[in-house]
Amino acid sequence: MPGTGGNGSVTRSTLRQQIADALRDEVLAGRLQAGREFTVKEIAEQYGVSATPVREALVDLSAQGLLEADQHRGFRVHEYSVADYRGIVEARSLVTNGMFHVLATDRSSHRDPDNPRVAAAVAGVRRRAEEAERAATAGDLTVLIGYDLRFWRELGALFGNPYLADFLHRLRVQSWVCAVQHLRRLPDLRGHLWARHTDLVDALMRRDLPTARQIIAANDTESVALIERLAAE
Template sequence: MPGSSGNGAVTRSTLRQQIADALRDEVLAGRLQPGQEFTVKEIAEQYGVSATPVREALVDLSAQGLLEADQHRGFRVHEYSLADYRGIIEARSLVIDGMFHALDGGHQGFVHDPDNSRVLAALAGVRRRGEEAQRAALAGDVIVLIGYDLRFWRELSAVFGNSYLADFLHRLRVQSWVCAVQHLRRLTDLRGQLWAEHTELVDALVHRDTTAAREIVAAYHAHSLAVVERLAGG
């Protein structure tokens, strides 16, 4: 029956996304480590599901740069180099700077909000997310921080009205966290090591102060790169 077929497709699609999200969290938490290999069968047995949604989820994560597919061995967690991290940070900088042009030139989402009410309401929600991220960063809880930080940047980028840039930035941020976690897990105490100026960035954007916002982001990227370079150097 058409209805049954459609429901089955929706269920499989939802399961595919749930598995992809769960595995992404495992990689971000460092529980699935760089170079670790596994097969579709192993993951399907672990989650108690059929192979099809697992294979689709793993292909999705491969397309996002988190896994590598091997025709004979299955999949392995992608291992990012320091050069990769530098490239990701550079790309992240360019995307964020492009978003800030919405404030400089009145483009994208901001042009449709002449009284600023929609933008301010959205930024208020983003700021609350930033407060949670800051608390996690100051406490050195990188797992909690990653969750709030990804949501913070996802919601912040959505304010600028360009879904393509928002999606690309989210992908870059996931990849940069995967790379950073590979090094951060070497530290037993992360307090004082993690960037925690989310609310300062939002406050600058509320005032449409793109100069201050760019300075905050530049300092953030310099800080992140310095930490990873120091850890990668031994």
């Protein structure tokens, strides 16, 4: 895992990001469960690195809402409530609706589907959408999360505002972290996971804003209902 850059600060920054990514994946996979506590020393020993990049990575994840820092006990995986999930989904919807409006109505060349560069980017987004749908249909949650996050990252890049894209990515990671603790209890996830990524891409490329919003609204309603039911059980 150690970085390979010649500059020490670059190497440490790279290692910090690698550790943060690895721990985020552990949380999303359900291997680091909500409420799990650990120290900087434990993680440093696990990955065979010094404490400094580990501490920086854990602080980063705390800022993203995935961990909670305790001055005396180290860090703990954040426990999201169902109310948290509803709030995250609502915030996510507000961001995507605004983004969809711009994508559907802005005629500038850097968002025009007929622009060769935009068309190539859209093709990449669509490939990600197809992979996400295959994983959802198969009930493979780990693979779905990976492709779903990449799908929204690349779709957000089409919007052209990196700050908004980063905020949406953060919300989607948080919503998955919250959902995972409940979804992992289902023995078979087939039929429970959202699989309309390509429908959404097609609607946006047609500039069909009502359909795009309907697709997202239906997904939000179904996902919140599912998490509420699983939490109640």
